[in-house]
Amino acid sequence: MNRIQTTFDRLQQAKRKALIPFITAGDPSQQMTVPLMHALVEGGADILELGVPFSDPMADGPTIQRASERALKNGMSLRGTLEIVAEFRKTNPQTPVVLMGYGNPIEAMGWETFARRCAEVGVDGALTVDFPPEESHEAFEHLQRHDIAPIFLLAPTTTEVRIAQVAKLARGYVYYVSLKGVTGAGNLDLSAVEQKLPQLRKHIRLPIGVGFGIRDAETAQAIAALCDGVVIGSRIVQEIESSEAGQVLDNIRKLTKEMRAAIDRA
């Protein structure tokens, strides 16, 4: 059984919500990514979203843009990201890892190679920001063949017809974008999220994670009360960016613990 499903089943039995942090592979350095992934798990993360850096991250705000630029400068690539997952799996066989990024690096590698490599190294899902369901037929076929969950985004602007379409294709979980804007934006509207979720639940049986713009423990707690998982990206990446080299693992562990505690209060 897929690690994502196992994780959500376990959480559901314990009546807990998933904490899903995001970091960019290769930020702040190639060597730090695996230790950071372990630190996130130690801090209480349930699923890891690992960003594949891209030269033109159109859906990202300044924080994740800078992480992407640092990672590329450090020589990170899709191939390198897959190797990082392989390394992580040597000591962590159970925590699900989802790759998140843009389609072109995968197009360049080829979807079949990508999906096969994902399966080999122990990636559980793939979220391709700029590949909506309409353009994902080829991707979907290869991911399915290798049992990699295609994770789709839904947005405040998504119509009910599209929600139903995504419900048919999605595996693992569905990622609801909590605001109209880029990652890390400051305009999260809790009541708008609360209003949209019943419409999503009508069609989607999978767990629903919510992310974009969750910057503090209080918001994380409020969001956790509404859904099955909380995705925290820019806030974590910002912590990595602002930490002294020797402190980054401790700081990330501490921040993750704070978020974990907040979510568990929900």
Place this chain on the structure above:
Amino acid sequence: MSYSYPDEQGHFGPYGGIYMAETLIPAVEELRQQYLRFRDDPDFKAEFAYELKHYVGRPSPIYHAKRLSDSLGGAQIYLKREDLNHTGAHKINNAIGQALLAKRMGKKRVIAETGAGMHGVATATVAARFGMECIVYMGAEDVQRQAPNVFRMKLLGAKVVPVESGSRTLKDACNEAIRDWVANVESTFYIFGTAAGPHPYPMMVRDFQCVIGEESKVQMVDMVGRQPDAVIACVGGGSNAIGIFHPYIDVQDVRLIGVEAGGHGVASGRHAAPLTANAKVGVLHGNKVYLMQDENGQIIETHSISAGLDYPGVGPEHCLLKDIHRAEYVAINDDEAIAAFDALCRNEGIIPALESSHALAHAMKIAPTMGKDKVLLVNLSGRGDKDMNTVAKIKGITL
């Protein structure tokens, strides 16, 4: 063979599509529906035609560059004078079309990306004309090299936002405009400047620019009694080129030649010529196209003297026209473009945009190999006033 692209999902063969983040998918879908609704609406068409005639000054003339042609000793070069349009380039045709659509959709705020600044100026112009708020994203590098256009946009009431990320050129301006759109999707109409991006933009921009080719077909018969042997246009994203090519696609004997920016030379790798260089197909800014990228699928920096051509991708319809061999694509290097720029200034008293100088340079290259009875039609897509700083710098002159 009947040519009818794109399909309903916006695909030109394997190219095009709607590769966008979910938040914007409903926006492009709404745009598609509204465009299809108004495209054939008599009132919309009448208003568009009125604006093109009385505001833009269409039809733009075709001019026989006789002294230039005589100096080359071969084919006769004719210029489609888009440089004579209001605001000085073909960009205004599309900006008006999209602004009229924005008006009907009740959008009061428009955004645009710009490279050379001509699309930014055109958008700022129509925003002033129709009373809309206007924000233009422009790479910080381009803000410097196209300073006169930045000032023009500000005079017209637009806010110009310099983009400091990435290569600080056109592609980064596109990224930033998309980020704005995703955050302001309900209030904002994105006036996209070229025949690329997610469906319906490649189709819609083409349709608005086709007035160039449609006029040319009539004007050439009036002037020389037949259609030209070849139509030549520069290609960055490719909107002026598709505008003049598209009406000629079914006219079998007319060669269509797209001229990309060769920069320091295609072999050097420092260029902006994805079609000529046979770049790998990839996905950027909403569509699948020939795209300049490294082996890891990261977009690479492009090089061109011309900010308007300095872009790693190209419109999806040009990708298809290349594959089906209906159009040919070549590259002209920076120095060849400058030589053509000088030649047109001195022989005809016309200062062309550096973008258009690429098309002209190719015409000047092939004209001497052709008989004097042959006819080349060059789309002179814009005027060169904006390029004074760039050209002066190249010539070692401080203005």
